[in-house]
Amino acid sequence: MPGTNLTREEARTRAALLAVDAYEIELDLSSARAGGTFRSTTVVRFTAAEPGASTFIDLVAPAVTEIVLNGRALPLENFADSRIALPDLAAENELRVVADCAYTNTGEGLHRFVDPADGETYLYTQFEVPDARRVFANFEQPDLKAAFAFTVTAPAGWVVVSNSPTPEPVGDGDTRVWTFEPTPRMSTYVTALIAGPYVGVFDSYDNGAQHVPFGVYCRPSLREHLDADAIFAVTRQGFDYFQEKFDFPYPFAKYDQLFVPEFNAGAMENAGAVTFRDQYVFRSKVTDASYEARAATILHELAHMWFGDLVTMEWWNDLWLNESFATFAEVVCQAEAPGSKWPHSWTTFANQMKTWAYRQDQLPSTHPIMAEINDLEDVQVNFDGITYAKGASVLKQLVAYVGQDAFFQGVRAYFKRHAWGNTRLADLLGALEEASGRDLRTWSKAWLETAGINVLRPELSVAADGTIESFAVLQEAPALPAGARGEAVLRPHRIAVGLYELVDGKLVRTDRIELDVDGERTDVPQLAGRKRPAVLLLNDDDLSYAKVRLDADSLAVVTAHLGDFADSLPRALCWASAWDMTRDGELATRDYLALALSGLQRESDIGVVQSVQRQVKLALELYADPAWRESGLQRWAAAAESALRAAPAGSDHQLAWARTLAGAARTDEQLALLAGLLDGTAEIDGLAVDTELRWSLLGRLVATGRADEAAIDAELARDNTSSGQEHAATCRAARPTAEAKAAAWASVVDSDTLTNYVQDAVIAGFQQPDQRELLAAYTEKYFASVKQVWETRSHEISQQIIGGLYPAYAVSQATLDATDAWLATADPAPALRRQVVEARAGVERALKAQAADR
Numbered sequence: 001m002p003g004t005n006l007t008r009e010e011a012r013t014r015a016a017l018l019a020v021d022a023y024e025i026e027l028d029l030s031s032a033r034a035g036g037t038f039r040s041t042t043v044v045r046f047t048a049a050e051p052g053a054s055t056f057i058d059l060v061a062p063a064v065t066e067i068v069l070n071g072r073a074l075p076l077e078n079f080a081d082s083r084i085a086l087p088d089l090a091a092e093n094e095l096r097v098v099a100d101c102a103y104t105n106t107g108e109g110l111h112r113f114v115d116p117a118d119g120e121t122y123l124y125t126q127f128e129v130p131d132a133r134r135v136f137a138n139f140e141q142p143d144l145k146a147a148f149a150f151t152v153t154a155p156a157g158w159v160v161v162s163n164s165p166t167p168e169p170v171g172d173g174d175t176r177v178w179t180f181e182p183t184p185r186m187s188t189y190v191t192a193l194i195a196g197p198y199v200g201v202f203d204s205y206d207n208g209a210q211h212v213p214f215g216v217y218c219r220p221s222l223r224e225h226l227d228a229d230a231i232f233a234v235t236r237q238g239f240d241y242f243q244e245k246f247d248f249p250y251p252f253a254k255y256d257q258l259f260v261p262e263f264n265a266g267a268m269e270n271a272g273a274v275t276f277r278d279q280y281v282f283r284s285k286v287t288d289a290s291y292e293a294r295a296a297t298i299l300h301e302l303a304h305m306w307f308g309d310l311v312t313m314e315w316w317n318d319l320w321l322n323e324s325f326a327t328f329a330e331v332v333c334q335a336e337a338p339g340s341k342w343p344h345s346w347t348t349f350a351n352q353m354k355t356w357a358y359r360q361d362q363l364p365s366t367h368p369i370m371a372e373i374n375d376l377e378d379v380q381v382n383f384d385g386i387t388y389a390k391g392a393s394v395l396k397q398l399v400a401y402v403g404q405d406a407f408f409q410g411v412r413a414y415f416k417r418h419a420w421g422n423t424r425l426a427d428l429l430g431a432l433e434e435a436s437g438r439d440l441r442t443w444s445k446a447w448l449e450t451a452g453i454n455v456l457r458p459e460l461s462v463a464a465d466g467t468i469e470s471f472a473v474l475q476e477a478p479a480l481p482a483g484a485r486g487e488a489v490l491r492p493h494r495i496a497v498g499l500y501e502l503v504d505g506k507l508v509r510t511d512r513i514e515l516d517v518d519g520e521r522t523d524v525p526q527l528a529g530r531k532r533p534a535v536l537l538l539n540d541d542d543l544s545y546a547k548v549r550l551d552a553d554s555l556a557v558v559t560a561h562l563g564d565f566a567d568s569l570p571r572a573l574c575w576a577s578a579w580d581m582t583r584d585g586e587l588a589t590r591d592y593l594a595l596a597l598s599g600l601q602r603e604s605d606i607g608v609v610q611s612v613q614r615q616v617k618l619a620l621e622l623y624a625d626p627a628w629r630e631s632g633l634q635r636w637a638a639a640a641e642s643a644l645r646a647a648p649a650g651s652d653h654q655l656a657w658a659r660t661l662a663g664a665a666r667t668d669e670q671l672a673l674l675a676g677l678l679d680g681t682a683e684i685d686g687l688a689v690d691t692e693l694r695w696s697l698l699g700r701l702v703a704t705g706r707a708d709e710a711a712i713d714a715e716l717a718r719d720n721t722s723s724g725q726e727h728a729a730t731c732r733a734a735r736p737t738a739e740a741k742a743a744a745w746a747s748v749v750d751s752d753t754l755t756n757y758v759q760d761a762v763i764a765g766f767q768q769p770d771q772r773e774l775l776a777a778y779t780e781k782y783f784a785s786v787k788q789v790w791e792t793r794s795h796e797i798s799q800q801i802i803g804g805l806y807p808a809y810a811v812s813q814a815t816l817d818a819t820d821a822w823l824a825t826a827d828p829a830p831a832l833r834r835q836v837v838e839a840r841a842g843v844e845r846a847l848k849a850q851a852a853d854r
Ligand SMILES: [Zn+2]
Pocket: 269, 300, 304, 322, 323, 326
């Protein structure tokens, strides 16, 4: 029973048999306001290499009403298990399928959303990985590219956007018909349709004879917050940079960017019709880190227009290359594009992407970057920190290894050679080898085919007068968790060692040595005979991918002076190293807190500040010795309050500390301050208590029992939007009563009616570290229901529940035992097992870190 799965082997067989020419797809969305189902008619023309052979086409639909292959009606029973069997193919085939497809509320397929602000219905598609088949019958695999011609019937007055430019609609009465031109050849997963009374802002990219129309869209209720000019400016920078570096004009007819509701990911690279989560339209004040993140996402999706859409991976095992390339491209563009507002993007990369990669790479589920992807279930759990962040780190290193000029030269040849086609990793590596003259097989083997992170440690001896006698870099093989795939190997690393001295209160780099580290021990004779600097920093400039340790003297200086590094990148590397050591139980949580309290006072990079704030909170909740935890939390809350009061009025730092205090407040005085800010009786000079901040303040008051249901209702009345409803759902689930917990649990686990966003909001409110006792009963309930959840819910919905409701705050041997008992008896499918094993690893790590903090 394939269910909704598809194996790589099946895809290979089908690709060998078929060549797909074109689809004509008619969608009747006149039912959109009512919901339920919509009529989907697909005509697909394709050839078969072996006449008489049989194959199948994919479709997920409540009902099929017509299947006609080459003029012959096939029995409707041919539709089973999300496939339609197609026997006895001719050389040239025409297939017509008419189906009733379903609108969804899970963010997969054709998502339907009703905006409480205006009562209007908004639709958009999300197809990656295999969900185009929820909207029309198709051969759902990336290497069966075709031209797609969409014809859409929708309510009059709506805006309808797809991959091809939007035509003038025709017709009269309540509906209109939009007939789109066929697309260039593309994969099913990057086709798209967005429909509803969205509003658009228009501009264009003009460069010599080139004219590309731009559109930016959102719901009318967000229009007042849409800063389209800022979005166009970043987009234009990306067009300039990528067209020059790739030496290939933007491949599609127009470029629309649509901010859509309840979107599961950050964004999706539909060809010429990119969708974004509409939290990127900022309703309230956010810090510059949010603008930077949005710009990065805009550039990431734009890079995919070439790498992903124009040239596409043959199968999902090269998903990592697709995502790593787009991630690398987004960062290098921000670092280098003329006029970029975020030239420090490699600091952000070190601070966020690498932290994500290091965390993921230490889970039992870790895997080589080149993962074995045998079927769709494998790939759906593989949108992870290895695929995006480790891949991009290793790609950064590859660029350093072959040189950036040769890298882009290879990329240019690759686009020209494979435009509109499909490729494998070897095609890119081949182009890079030609451009650089280097053999990349050894590199590929060491970095792409093995798992885990090497640890680099300094080993030095210093004479009594402070002269370095010897210095070496020691490399450790990755400590791969039991059961992890791949070999634990030492790797070649190109790294820099930075030498820093305290000069006028600043830690300034006085020298830098670049070297190749290989094997267990690499001596660095260049340092012998020199005076020991205040700080010796391994992997300075973040060239390689490794966990880095500081020697004891450097660590002492960094602990006292982390905020005093003159440059942001070494600060970010030291922050990352300290966080790593805390997670690994090599630095006690209380010492990490002390370091954060001193370093954050002088940290100017707001993105780093916000990351460290999140990490401190996590460390206190999970890694602190429970006997000391409360005093650590109190110290943190007190520090947040004084930092809030000390921050410059109206600054990003002020906002970041206000949010931190809203999550951390514990004492009566602190909670009274939150209440005062909310009701206007207290004020912090320059702090705007706007919509989002109000919900944060209320959330803490509710979770601590200081605000009730009536307060939640009153806030929702002030902000009766979809975001307001989500915040209200979080607040209700956060109330510190057994009844509230039971209601939240039942709404997620026992019922399946919540939308993806509301469910996520309920889960966020349910899990409160301060409510461990109330949550204790749910460990058993979790294991009693998780398998059924996985079997009966969609991929996105079950993933939220499995990861989100795991008893992560119940850090105890009992939780590990309960998990192990379930793993031993429940016989979970591999993708479900992976998610539970990953969650278990968090508890195991926390137990070790707590012991280290004791
Ligand atoms: Zn991407």
